[in-house]
Amino acid sequence: MARMHTGKHGKAKSRKPDVPLGTRPEGFALSEEQITKLVVDYAKQGMHQAQIGQRLKDEHSVPYVKQIFNKRLGGLLVENGFKVDIPQDMMDLLTKAIKLRRHIERNHNDTHNKTSLQRVEAKIWRLSNYYKRYGKLPSDWKYDPAKVALIIKS
Numbered sequence: 001m002a003r004m005h006t007g008k009h010g011k012a013k014s015r016k017p018d019v020p021l022g023t024r025p026e027g028f029a030l031s032e033e034q035i036t037k038l039v040v041d042y043a044k045q046g047m048h049q050a051q052i053g054q055r056l057k058d059e060h061s062v063p064y065v066k067q068i069f070n071k072r073l074g075g076l077l078v079e080n081g082f083k084v085d086i087p088q089d090m091m092d093l094l095t096k097a098i099k100l101r102r103h104i105e106r107n108h109n110d111t112h113n114k115t116s117l118q119r120v121e122a123k124i125w126r127l128s129n130y131y132k133r134y135g136k137l138p139s140d141w142k143y144d145p146a147k148v149a150l151i152i153k154s
Contacts, residue, residue: 016064028061032069035062039073040080048088049073086151087136093124094148101145 030038038060042052053073056062065073077083086094100117104110124143131137 030060030062035060035065035068036076036080039065039076040082043077043080043082048084048091049077050088052077087131090124090127090131090137091152093120093127094143095152096120097124097145098149098152101149 035056038056039052042055047055053065056065062068065071065076069076071079097117097120100113100120103113104117107113121143128137128141128143132139132141
């Protein structure tokens with residue numbers, strides 16, 4: 001299938017190395033307990049999953065947590081008591097929508113950002129339906145900009 005805004009076909013394939021699960025990378029020094037401790041420490045500092053994974057990769061040369069633990073980083077966090085109410089990608093979209101709403105309140109004639117807000121909110125609605133279906137959001141969760149602004153401020 002062609003990509004949306006081009007007539008060409010895209011590059012849709014995984015760039016991850018094809019390594020069987022449970023195999024440790026060569027020249028890897030950290031133990032599973034040390035990695036778990038690092039993940040828990042970073043989570044206590046308030047980092048979300050993408051930041052933790054990036055820091056593990058950059059500073060500690062941990063390529064992929066799933067190769068070592070046979071579970072993803074989110075599963076490792078939940079196992080250690082760091083369950084989040086709203087997934088991080090949804091939280092990022094909600095933050096973006098709130099910022100756009102504030103901008104539009106100050107700049108009423110900014111039609112480009114009004115369109116951008118509509119697109120972001122459409123993504124929020126689609127993603128919320130997906131997360132409700134798979135149980136990551138409560139089934140009665142609704143996108144309400146006023147309530148979301150209060151959640152993000154706290």
